[in-house]
Amino acid sequence: MTALVDRPHIMETGHFEEVAQILARLEKGARLEFTDGKIRSKAVPDGSHGRIMEWLTRRCVQARPELWLYRDQGLKVQAHRVGRARPDGELAPSGAFAGRGEWADPDPALMVVAVTSHDADTDQRDRVEMPRVYAETGIPLYLLVDRESRQVLVHSEPDGGRYAVRHSVSYGRRIRLPDPVGITLETERLKDWVS
Numbered sequence: 001m002t003a004l005v006d007r008p009h010i011m012e013t014g015h016f017e018e019v020a021q022i023l024a025r026l027e028k029g030a031r032l033e034f035t036d037g038k039i040r041s042k043a044v045p046d047g048s049h050g051r052i053m054e055w056l057t058r059r060c061v062q063a064r065p066e067l068w069l070y071r072d073q074g075l076k077v078q079a080h081r082v083g084r085a086r087p088d089g090e091l092a093p094s095g096a097f098a099g100r101g102e103w104a105d106p107d108p109a110l111m112v113v114a115v116t117s118h119d120a121d122t123d124q125r126d127r128v129e130m131p132r133v134y135a136e137t138g139i140p141l142y143l144l145v146d147r148e149s150r151q152v153l154v155h156s157e158p159d160g161g162r163y164a165v166r167h168s169v170s171y172g173r174r175i176r177l178p179d180p181v182g183i184t185l186e187t188e189r190l191k192d193w194v195s
Helices: 002-006 008-012 016-027 047-063 122-137 188-193
Strands: 031-035 038-042 067-070 074-077 083-085 089-093 111-115 141-146 151-159 162-170 174-177 183-186
Touching: 031 122, 047 067, 047 089, 047 111, 047 141, 047 183, 047 188, 074 122, 083 122, 111 122, 122 141, 122 151, 122 162, 151 174, 162 174
Parallel strands: 111 141
Antiparallel strands: 031 038, 031 083, 067 089, 074 083, 089 111, 141 151, 151 162, 174 183
8 A cells, every 4th residue: 555655646547446456456465467568466376276386396396306396486478578477387497597586587487387266367367368478478388277177288389479289188187298398297186176
């Protein structure tokens, strides 16, 4: 609230409803992103979301110990790096984001990860907008763990504003994360964390 008191002109911009909605969500702990010229907030992860990220971190580090799955590192995204996204995780070489600040250049990222939340924006954000944003940025893989559909989706081969290849499996099946990641995931455990 101090930001609004210190800058009363914000309330005169005609964006009061948007600012109010963002602040209301921030009070619940939401995180902000800026893509396609719009400020958006992401819901705070729940316990099952966190457990899925813990599982994925273990799988990635066991298979590729030289990598780390960074959680909530902000990335500069889109063609001219003017956007700001906060994926649930970024797989990159260990130490890749050290000293890079809150919003890092995405070049070290081999893969970005999203685990769907139970908010109204998840369909548009995680299934439509973010695959386009990450493909446009040139990040090799986008992994979506979709708790609603109980599927794991791998988007690969970024081609401008889209990923040319999309592969999905239902929870319980094996899925290969293609190069440059080169890891196979056994997804049976995801059935335990659908909520």
